[in-house]
Amino acid sequence: MTKSIQLKRDMLKSNFSGADNYDLVIIGCGLTGLTSALMWQLNTENKRTLIIEQNSYPGGFSTSYERDGYVFETSQLFPDIVDIMDYMGVEINLKKYEGDFMRRLVVDGEQVDEYKIPAGVENFTDYMVEHFPEDEKNIRALMAYGAEMFKQVRKLKSQSTTIDKLKIPFQAPRVVANLNRTYAGLLDKFEITNPKLREVMETFTSFGGVPADRASAIYTFGGMISSMTRCFRPYGYFDEYPARMAELFQERGGEIRFNAEVEKIVVENGTATGVKIKDEDGLINAATVITTVDVNLGMRKLVGAEHLPASYMEKLDKVVMSVSSINVSLGLDDKIDMSKLDLDYPYNVISTGLGTSEALFEGFLAGDQAFSEDCFHMAVICPSLTTGAKNTITLRCTPFALNQWKEWRENDYEKYKAEKEKWGDFFIGLAEKYMIPNLSKHIVVKDISTPATYARYSGSPTGSIYDMASIVSQFGPKRLPMKTPIKNLYQPKFAHGLYGTAMNGVQMVDLLLDRKFNNGNSLFAPIKR
Ligand SMILES: Cc1cc2nc3c(=O)[nH]c(=O)nc-3n(C[C@H](O)[C@H](O)[C@H](O)COP(=O)(O)OP(=O)(O)OC[C@H]3O[C@@H](n4cnc5c(N)ncnc54)[C@H](O)[C@@H]3O)c2cc1C
Numbered sequence: 001m002t003k004s005i006q007l008k009r010d011m012l013k014s015n016f017s018g019a020d021n022y023d024l025v026i027i028g029c030g031l032t033g034l035t036s037a038l039m040w041q042l043n044t045e046n047k048r049t050l051i052i053e054q055n056s057y058p059g060g061f062s063t064s065y066e067r068d069g070y071v072f073e074t075s076q077l078f079p080d081i082v083d084i085m086d087y088m089g090v091e092i093n094l095k096k097y098e099g100d101f102m103r104r105l106v107v108d109g110e111q112v113d114e115y116k117i118p119a120g121v122e123n124f125t126d127y128m129v130e131h132f133p134e135d136e137k138n139i140r141a142l143m144a145y146g147a148e149m150f151k152q153v154r155k156l157k158s159q160s161t162t163i164d165k166l167k168i169p170f171q172a173p174r175v176v177a178n179l180n181r182t183y184a185g186l187l188d189k190f191e192i193t194n195p196k197l198r199e200v201m202e203t204f205t206s207f208g209g210v211p212a213d214r215a216s217a218i219y220t221f222g223g224m225i226s227s228m229t230r231c232f233r234p235y236g237y238f239d240e241y242p243a244r245m246a247e248l249f250q251e252r253g254g255e256i257r258f259n260a261e262v263e264k265i266v267v268e269n270g271t272a273t274g275v276k277i278k279d280e281d282g283l284i285n286a287a288t289v290i291t292t293v294d295v296n297l298g299m300r301k302l303v304g305a306e307h308l309p310a311s312y313m314e315k316l317d318k319v320v321m322s323v324s325s326i327n328v329s330l331g332l333d334d335k336i337d338m339s340k341l342d343l344d345y346p347y348n349v350i351s352t353g354l355g356t357s358e359a360l361f362e363g364f365l366a367g368d369q370a371f372s373e374d375c376f377h378m379a380v381i382c383p384s385l386t387t388g389a390k391n392t393i394t395l396r397c398t399p400f401a402l403n404q405w406k407e408w409r410e411n412d413y414e415k416y417k418a419e420k421e422k423w424g425d426f427f428i429g430l431a432e433k434y435m436i437p438n439l440s441k442h443i444v445v446k447d448i449s450t451p452a453t454y455a456r457y458s459g460s461p462t463g464s465i466y467d468m469a470s471i472v473s474q475f476g477p478k479r480l481p482m483k484t485p486i487k488n489l490y491q492p493k494f495a496h497g498l499y500g501t502a503m504n505g506v507q508m509v510d511l512l513l514d515r516k517f518n519n520g521n522s523l524f525a526p527i528k529r
Contacts, residue, residue, distance in 0.1 A: 005066050006237075008243035009057040015250050016257035022048045025275055026173065026352065027262045028497035029053035031058025031324035032492055033304030034245040035505025036290055038088045043517045045511060049254045050244075050284065054261040054459065059242035060292075061458060061465060062498065065129040067447045070235055070331030070390050074449075076381040077346045079242075079499040084506065084524050089248060092240045092372075094232040095386050101228045102347040104436055106199055109340050112434060115200055117227055121147060132197045142190035147223040148491060149174040149401070153222060156521040158494075158507045162519070172268065177215045182472050190241035194290055203279045203349060207497070208470035209323040209398050211357035216475035219495070226499060231346050233386055241498075265298075265489060267307040270420035275302075290490045291507060295468060295480055300490060303429040303484075310483050318352035322476065322496065323388040323399030324451035328424050332391035338418050341436055343382040345445040350434050364399035371397070371426070378427055380435055393428045393436065402463040405452035420448045482511055 024040060026033045029051045032235065037051055057063070057360035064073045073356040076446075078094060099121040105112055118127050125143045129136045138247035152172035157164045169176055179185065192198050200294065204224040205215040212220075235241050238248050246256060263278040304315050332338075351357075352375050360377060363370025379396040382388075408416035424446060430441040455463035469473050482492050492504035503524065519527050 005069070005071055007064055007066065007071070007239050009239035011239040012058055012079040012243055012250075012258070013257045013258070014256060016050065016255050016260075019048065019050075019255075019284075020282060022044050022050045023286070024049045024288045024290065025286035026051045026292065027054075027244065027275065027298070028060060028256070029242070029256055030292055031062055031242060031245075031498060031501035032292040032324075032508075033290070034242055034249065035088070035502050036059060036292070036508045037249050037254055037505075037507045038090075038245060038252075039509035039517065040512065042088070043513055048221075049249075051249070051254065051261055052258065052260050052277070052284075053258050055457065056294060057239070057431045058246035058258075059239055059400050061454075061503075062242060063239035063240055064239040064274070067329070068331065068445045070329075070392055070445050071383075071387070072329035072331075072392060072447055073238045073383055074327070075238045075498070076233065076379070076394070076396070077498075078229065078234065078238075079497065080225045080230040080232070081499055082098060082232075083424065083501045084502045085291060087524075087526065088245065088246050089240075090241070092244055093235045095235050096230065096232050097346050100204070100345055101231065103342065103345045104200060104203060105348075105350040106196070106353055107350065107434065108353045110381045115198065116199070117203070117228075119231065121225055121229060124228060126364060128200070131200075132194060133511070135192065135194055136198055138190045138192055142186070144190060145174070145190070145223065147187070148220060149178060150222050150225050154521075154523050154525075155262070156430070156522040158512060158522040159515055159520040160292070161520075163213070174306045177220060179476060180472060181217040182213055183215040183217045183220040184212040186221070187212065188217060199354045202354070203237040203320065206349070206357060206398075210469055211361045212470050212480045213358055214361065214469075214471040215460040216470060217407075219470050219475055221498075223499075231318060233346065233383070233409065234385060236385060237383075251425040259298075264304075264314050265291065265302045265486075267303060267489075269488055270307070270485075271487040278487075286488075288488050288490070288512065290492065292461065292492060292504070293338070294321070294458060294462075295466070295491060295493055296321065297459050299484070303486060303489070307486060309485050315480065319480065320365075321460070321462045321464040321470055322469040323361075323426075324402055324447070324454050324463035325396060325465050326398070326400050326423050326427070327449040328395040328427050329447040329449070330393045330395070330428070330439075331442050331447075332393060332442040333444050334391065336438075338382055338385055338391050341382070343380065343435070344385045348380040348382075349378070350380065350430060350436065361401050364401045364476055367401045368403050369400045376430060378430060380431055391442075395431055396425075397427050397481060400451050402455055406455055409450070409452040409456075411497050416450075416452070420450055423450075424448045467493050467500075470495065482508055499509040
């Protein structure tokens with residue numbers, strides 16, 4: 001197939017010098033690897049740095065690809081990481097969403113309730129009060145409490161000294177009080193009981209792919225406030241972001257080696273000393289190694305249990321990885337006028353009512369899925385309204401588990417294709433019924449990603465798209481730490497999403513530089529020079 005569109009990600013080339021000794025080797029050229037690399041370059045001098053990536057392009061999970069003249073993307077929402085981008089010197093043309101943050105349809109039998117959730121915390125609060133006036137007092141109290149809690153998060157250190165730790169109860173009492181609280185628990189605390197109100201408020205846990213009764217209250221509120229205050233998407237395609245970062249890293253003297261799979265992290269006497277590339281004899285030595293791949297892949301396979309303490313392996317065994325997804329990407333003909341369909345929001349979400357996320361997550365935990373006509377949740381995204389390219393729609397459907405998808409793909413391709421088509425038709429049917437009349441008549445190209453697709457491209461053994469699940473038992477200090485039990489080996493997996501990956505890089509480099517960059521802060525507040 002000839003390619004008619006040149007994506008920025010495909011313009012990047014390896015510039016590996018062939019050296020066998022580096023100050024820093026980063027495994028994975030996704031957003032975490034790239035942010036860590038740029039932050040490191042900006043805060044050190046004369047360090048030899050290499051990123052090793054198994055795919056032929058940068059970006060990992062955040063990418064764009066072409067199918068028959070249509071460009072599809074994985075990501076949809078660009079959170080407010082503008083100050084971090086400025087610091088790194090990454091300039092890309094972003095569209096800022098003014099007005100509404102989300103169009104939300106809640107289906108209950110034949111009834112469909114529609115909400116247009118405005119951007120900005122105050123606007124959102126007023127909107128909810130307008131729709132649920134009888135709950136005004138509780139809504140305002142919840143929002144004020146949450147905003148203050150998020151403010152207190154800013155005061156925390158990601159790397160605390162003993163003195164910092166002693167200060168926490170006074171500086172951030174709300175964070176301490178909510179460390180073990182779920183988002184559902186927080187809604188309960190403020191007596192948000194009206195099922196319709198609660199369903200809209202619970203929308204925000206879906207960003208992390210977990211239901212409200214498992215999501216961390218602090219994490220959910222933080223995500224809600226930070227993403228709805230200011231949110232963006234690129235005017236171009238999403239691959240521009242990693243491509244520009246990779247380009248800058250190379251311009252500043254860094255090396256990237258594409259198409260090279262790390263097979264082993266070399267550990268000698270409890271210290272990481274380098275990596276071994278698959279199908280190669282020699283080793284690449286490194287003073288420091290950072291792994292940004294799925295924690296199960298990184299620790300179980302690349303390091304190996306034989307090098308890790310039993311207590312760490314026990315912790316790893318208990319880690320709940322996040323969900324996987326089915327993405328239905330559609331290229332549409334030009335007879336459909338997308339601008340008339342009221343789709344130009346960062347998110348359009350259609351779901352059944354309260355309890356849906358919990359039921360779907362239970363299905364995922366059981367190793368499968370629980371979608372039906374009466375129980376579903378999906379996002380509908382229309383990138384072409386911004387990019388101006390040929391009409392595209394993406395239906396993003398979580399949670400799915402890897403289940404048999406990998407087995408089918410590898411050993412029974414007909415079955416794999418049939419299952420893909422079945423789920424594609426299911427979600428297209430829902431989008432057609434509730435949001436885009438006659439959608440199926442306009443489809444020219446259909447590209448369906450399954451959990452096996454995500455497992456294949458990322459190397460995640462579970463096809464998890466959001467790293468370790470952001471459930472309350474894996475939040476903050478309870479998450480696997482960046483510092484691993486192996487000396488000189490680090491694993492920045494603070495959180496997922498573009499915001500999470502940016503902060504992974506910030507916190508990672510701050511840790512390597514002993515707080516001399518971000519002063520140990522949990523959010524981005526670099527030391528002024
Ligand atoms: C469908 C989808 C939609 C999303 N939408 C959004 C969104 O709208 N907004 C948002 O903020 N976030 C979104 N996310 C989440 C976001 O994309 C991820 O959190 C983020 O990209 C993760 O970056 P990372 O660098 O931590 O990990 P990854 O992207 O997984 O990067 C790890 C890299 O390591 C490489 N690798 C793995 N194994 C090896 C090996 N052995 N040797 C060498 N290289 C290896 C992989 O190929 C990959 O490039 C979405 C994710 C998905 C999948």
